[in-house]
Amino acid sequence: MTTYGFICGLDAALAVIGGKWKPLILFHLAHQARRYGDLRRAIGNVSDKMLIQQLKELEADGIVDRLDYKEIPPKVEYSLTALGQTLAEALKPLCAWGTEHMTEVEELMSRRSVP
Amino acid sequence: MTTYGFICGLDAALAVIGGKWKPLILFHLAHQARRYGDLRRAIGNVSDKMLIQQLKELEADGIVDRLDYKEIPPKVEYSLTALGQTLAEALKPLCAWGTEHMTEVEELMSRRSVP
């Protein structure tokens, strides 16, 4: 019986979007549903394993919806649930902050690994 | 020359607050400056190594300020910079989202580790 005693809701929210690829997934699903392969190409260099694992978690967390057309070759479409959209809304200011300070942050991150 | 090609600002923002203890640090510094030991006790079971590492990164990222009183025994006060405060502002909606769905998220997280 592990307790996840989140103190501020921030921890809870970050537990949901904290995966390495989840922000990108949210971003790409924010305005339109996408098939798996489409999403994968959009994100770039994700491995299948990672992308699917994160999609599964997001699905289990009620953030994304998975629609299987049961066709062959397979066709599966991912989209945000209603809850996922509220999350996306809540993320907008943070996203804006990041956009505003992006070049700055990029420099900091590259310095962090090569000091 | 590694490129951190952040696509949406979300990635940039999460690179800054993505550490395990950073959200808590932000949270505790949001309304008042705090000395190191004070902060440590407030957070609970962090190791010195972790807390200091994260504080250093946040300092290098321009999010927190470190004020060394140069006394003995040592007295060092941490607080948010102006930039840090804008970050804290941008985090509020996300924090609210997390607070709103906290019990839900806690359940999901515990299921994730014991399926």
Added chain:
DNA sequence: GTGCATACTTTAATTAAGGAAAGCAAGCCT
């Protein structure tokens, strides 16, 4: 039967993150 397309799955290996514990500096106080 061969090959293709698409959404996964699996395995093995590497890398990164985190934790525990002990130690250090440097003045003050007894």
Added chain:
DNA sequence: AGGCTTGCTTTCCTTAATTAAAGTATGCAC
């Protein structure tokens, strides 16, 4: 001298996250 305080460092170890690469299933077109 010995102990206390506090901020910080160091070392070693364990666990979790991520990657790369190959494989599976299934129906259709040829």
